[in-house]
Amino acid sequence: MTDGDSTPRGLSRRGVLKAFAATAITAAPTYAGAAGFLRGGGDVRRLKMYNGRTGETMDTIYWIEGDYIKDALNEINAFMRDWRRNEVRTIDTRTIDIMAASHNLMDTSEPYMLLSGYRSPATNAMLRSRSGGVAKNSLHMKGQAADLRIGNRSIYQMAKAAQACQAGGVGVYRGSNFVHMDCGVVRQWNG
Template sequence: MNTRRSTPHKSAAQRRLLLKGLAALPLAFPFRPASASSDRYELKFRHTQSDEMLDVVFRDGGGYVAPAIERMNWLLRDLRSGEMTRMDPQLFDILHALKSRCGGDTFEIVSAYRSPVTNAGLRKRSRGVARHSLHMDGRAIDVRLVGFDTARLRDAAVDLGLGGVGYYPKSDFVHVDTGDVRIWGAVPR
């Protein structure tokens, strides 16, 4: 009986080829089971200054969704100058955590990215604008959550412990950012 045995070198090469082929399968057949919908991070926005709206899945089981992030960056641009920046995606994670915790639907955007020129102009008119604001770095956003009390939204943001939280009850918005954990404005309950 003539039995042929493959040499160790040949079988190792065949295993590598098989592994490469198996690794490529997800690219050829991007199947996502129904349970993957729980990996979908969705946000809805309405910009209070431009009335623009956006409903987008910005993250899924594969990570951040680049076209969605670009659409959010555009929405959150400096409306005074027209400049856009790359917003910190962790800011979107914080908003998603707030939405999940509070049960809200749409975030109203009061302010997001600010160019240095815009920030300096706002600083001249209001002492509540920081000289080195994280808005200029795309790391801060001022929001309301439609149908949800802003004091409770502030409390939820503070409970997350994920960055800075400022509360502006007269203007009825909450500031959240991806900087160090700190709180300012009206004291949480």
Template sequence: MLKPCSRRLFLADAARLVVAGAVLPLAKPVLAALPTARSLEFDHTHTGERLSVVFALGDRYLPEGLQRLDWFLRDHYSGEVGSIDPQLFDLLFQLRQELGCEQPFQIISGYRCAQTNARLRRTGGGGVAKQSLHMQGKAIDLRIAGVPLVDLRDAAISQGAGGVGFYPYDEFVHLDTGRVRSW
């Protein structure tokens, strides 16, 4: 039998958990509704995972949002989580606005550890750079359902920020926060 004091503490803790459980699912929509909120949506083609996240409010990045993005964009071969450059998320947010698109980005590749990068260089069909910006968390390969790759590429180039690679045969566009260039 619980002591009355312990019972009260138990009920108070349970009430707090119920309230937290009810509020947490509402936090993302509430944040996303703020006028300065910047959010992104993703589907990962290899893991089947989906993510919708607010990563910044105004000029302030949200640490929890960035952590969720780092996890989502982890090396899907090794499971290693890298630190993704927040400027990449800014680029994706601007790109989505320019395209006027609400579809999620379909992720082919985000962060890559050095071992995965080396293996893909040895066994892949090419296109994997020895010093890939994927290993620094500064690159992403993606597409958007319903948006022609040419339009995605052109919109990315028009941003004038970072590198843009066009891979129509493999059905993706590479974006990075390195120097401005395209191929």
């Protein structure tokens, strides 16, 4: 939706967004991407996570009224760092939006558990040597992927929410109980 000019007379932009947000969950599968879905979610985008490996938690509003908040994005970048090497990389906002949109669709207040965000090439190579499920050219190394879990939703519910965004890759890893979300080509797989 664009500003003022395309809003019908008698309705404010905020009123339209509120009305649209009420139908966003049922309408989500028709959207072409997570960013489109989030436009229906109101004027604020939020991301809540914790990391069991580092003990860190994060609950941040990273987008308000059409603008990303630089300090909040920096907080997300630091939180999603390669904790094994303490290396930070910019996380692609498209991935952040997919994660937030998926979380909104699941209608839960429980934060994500982040298993893996950014991975340095060295960390990716180490993990690849231990597991056949780690891609050589993983989008984790570009800051474009996250492996997530949420306690009160199944991995199938998580995957369904992420797939409804129609905005990137969604992998279900049953054996390890997590879902991979990325902003790459739209695709699905089971690991």
